[in-house]
Amino acid sequence: MRLGPVIRTCFRSSRSHPLRTGLLIFGIALGVAGVVAIDIARTSVSKSFELSTAALTAQATHQVLGHDFSLPQSLFVKIRTQAGIHKSAPVISRTVKAQELGDGSLTLMGIDPFSEGEFRPLGLVQGMSSEKLRQTLLEGQGVILSGSVARAHGLASGDTLTLVLGEETMPVAIGALVETGNRMTDGLILADIGLAQMLMAMKDRITRIDLILETPAQADRVRAMLGSGQVLVETGQRNQTIRGLSGSFETSLSAFSILVLFMGIFLIYNTVSFSVARRRTLTGIFRALGATQKDIFLAVIAEVLVYALVGSALGLGMGILLGKGAVQVVCATVSDMYFTLTVSQTHILAATLVKGALVGIGAALASALAPALNAAQTPPVTLMQASFFEGRMTRLIPALAVSGLVLMVGALVLFRLDRGGMGLVFSGVFMIFGGASLLAPALILALARSLDRLAGTGPGRIMAKMGIRNLRRSLSRTSVLIASLMVVISVYIGIDTMTHSFRQSLITWVDGNIGGDVHVASLDDRHPALAPGLVDRVTSLPGVAEVSAYNIHRSFSRQSGEVHVFSYVIDTSKKEWIWLDPAAGDGTGEQTARLLDQGWMVVSEIFARQNGLVPESAPQGGMTVVMDTLGGRRTFRVAGIFRDFFMGGGRAVVSRKAMKTFWGKDEITAMQVFLFPDFGNESGAIAKTMDRIRAVSDDPGRLHLRSGPGIKSSILAVFDNTFLITTALQVLTALVALTGIINSVMALILERSRELGILRACGAEPFQVRTLVLWECGAAGFMAGLLSLPLGLLLSWVLVDVVNFRAFGWTYDVRMAPATLVMALGFSTLAALGAGWIPAVKAAKIPVARALRTE
């Protein structure tokens, strides 16, 4: 038989059900859109990172840095004149905001116009020669801004820009606009180094020296010039360290991408298999009339391929739109948590689009493969009997359940492999979902039996019983529907439990570490030291129970980039220990303080990870870490590793003495003020205390006072922003679920139109038929919700203990939120009911006489 008539009939059959065909295409599109959107977000962050760092490091191969991110300008002169390194440039670099440019962060970069030629393409300033540019900078005519950024905010050369440094504002003039043809300079405000030093009150100091070193000998000559606490680092290595941090976040995005992909594949399989199953009789007739197995197989595949192409094209468009939104959210997260992305650009790689299209087409074809083979290989006579397939399904249930259990156990073994990379983890996630889906038919059967018994007897119950039994009767189809809904809901539970657990751990950490009622710091972060004596004066204020005063010092470490070193006068923080050296006992304040006094340090989990400190393989003699200090590199014993969510990256705590000795810092830069509970609970107590602190300060205008609750809510706001992408994923999840249910229920209703006709002929009113369909949908949703609870919790464990730990280095306990579970069950049931409404209404309106004629 020629293939044409078979394919033509398949398409005609689909055309007569436009809604179902549309839903199939939409299902494929949603799967593709999710994958494309997350991939765009990931590659855009990567590109934004490249652009942001490229603007800063430009052509430099090496950088000289101070342990406290500051160097004397004289060092630059020495390197140029004594070491003879002419390709060198002093740089001042700092993240600032500008009132006129909105909330985005920019890098204020102070450069020496005479040294810059080799590093940054300043000759590209529109209508201005390099000489003229130098003049602009040297004559103090102001700063240079990207032309595209200026135009976007209605600014022109000569306008005033109000820089925001910490809490201080400073007006500067825009001297010129730069047009580089790419977006590299979008995140930069260039200034002459002298102007930058003045703005940042750095006197004769600079942030770093950029170098282009061509031989190892040159590097040696530079090293010979360096004093203690000054290091020469390779630019690539440094960028890689910073990149590693946000790379972790991007890895977790990949995990979400895998989840979306799996949901997409499941949805596509669901819709395609329903579509093929719906035409079993037609296929049987074709086979009886002489169509070969190959004809049937190719016809099914050809039809699915056409829908896959249309769905994938639609999905690519939707993915690009969704991706553009996701880029903003993800860039904001990376900027908040890891590295300030001064350039935020949507970057769409051809590879992303190809990947999305391949996922759509591949998943659709793979989904069609089993049903197509099934249809092709089954004898024509059995193709016309739905009961044949259901009988076969029932016989397969034990084998499916055993395979499912084996897959799930295999996945758990993969997660437990110490050296397993993220690839293995993702494979494990796939196996968990696959295993659960294979196990689902057996569980659905058992659940349906229980619900049937629960439904009882009596008027009004008959529709419930019929609905539940219909699920059992069409198990080969309903199990796919319920399993796909189960997967979708479990993703919702997994993500929600993960974010809830993280949020709760964060709240515990905030309360234990920065739980003071009032926080005091310097308003001018160029001069962070608080006035000597202020701690004592604040301590003696009425209502004040305790003051925790400390020094935070931003230090450079070759191993982990930026490190915040803390030293406390009194450490009131409650640390949750991940690991403790035996010498630290159970980690009480006195025990660790004693070790800190002996020159040990305690470090945060992220710091430990960055420095390769692994508690499980701690050497006999204890763990040590090498830090760059004022006196050069020094090894510190590590007394303990604590759980930490400090957003500035790794954190190390040393004694006051060690801070002074090794980093030369003695001053107090911050304090937390704890109020007596009975006073603190009074309304206005915090404001009153702030007023009193200002009153006892010599320079109240320089004090930056913040309320503890305010800090807590701003930290939680950053956290919530971080997980916006997961919220978007949950919305996508809901859409996927609804589409899947509508499509499947429509197919089932169509298949049972004769039965519905009989019911109507026997005296069932339209509302009773509607009720029957809704019972069926509700029961399917309820079962999917119920089955998704253990799967969702398992997934949350995978996300928290495996993905988050391996990607971020964070550990926290899975905290089950009963509300999430109840909501998941409710959502699943309500979503199924909601999605079943249209099919139910259609079923109720079924033309009875015509339905009775249907065979």
Next chain:
Amino acid sequence: MDILISNLDKAYDKGRRPIFSNLSARFESGKVSMVLGPSGKGKSSLLNLIAGIDTPDKGEIFLGGTPVSGMDDSARTRFRRRNIGFVFQSFNLIPVLTLMENITLVSQLDGKPSGGVQDRATALLTAVGLGDRSGEFPDRLSGGEQQRVALARALVNDPEIILADEPTGNLDSETGTEILELLCTQASDRGKTLVLVTHSQGALAHADAVFTVSERQLVAG
């Protein structure tokens, strides 16, 4: 309950395929009326119209003096389940319901208390020879047995009218005869109006009146 059909028109395919034109007929209460005719001439359509499953394009159908064609769908359905029992050629039992549940389905749809209905259903199942199989599902029964259950379902609500659409069409002649006898006996014994669409000449012996569908009309005799 008399069935009176007055000046009825019915066509399918948006009027392109007329089935009945100005058809009028009367099926008397308590009688067994047989409707004969070739395939595709509208015998099943006639039963659907009487049962209110389908609506006429023109004309009226009165069941016991009640004009059913003018009722809305829900009212027609309620009237049907309380007054009409339907027996189909393909048995049309609901596969997910047990025999007992199939028989009591109509009463349950009507919200009647289950006690009395259960007793009546048990009696009917016994009467059709399946009293000991009430908990089984239809797929375990032979065609003849399924039709017996369908007959019990049609009678359980004690309807005044029974409509049977080729009830023996899917059965062998021996079983068909048994079913036909059972149907006519049950209807006659209970004084029901039975309208029977059939090709079976054997059924003529049970008929009080015979009608033939011809030229879009129902002709007596």
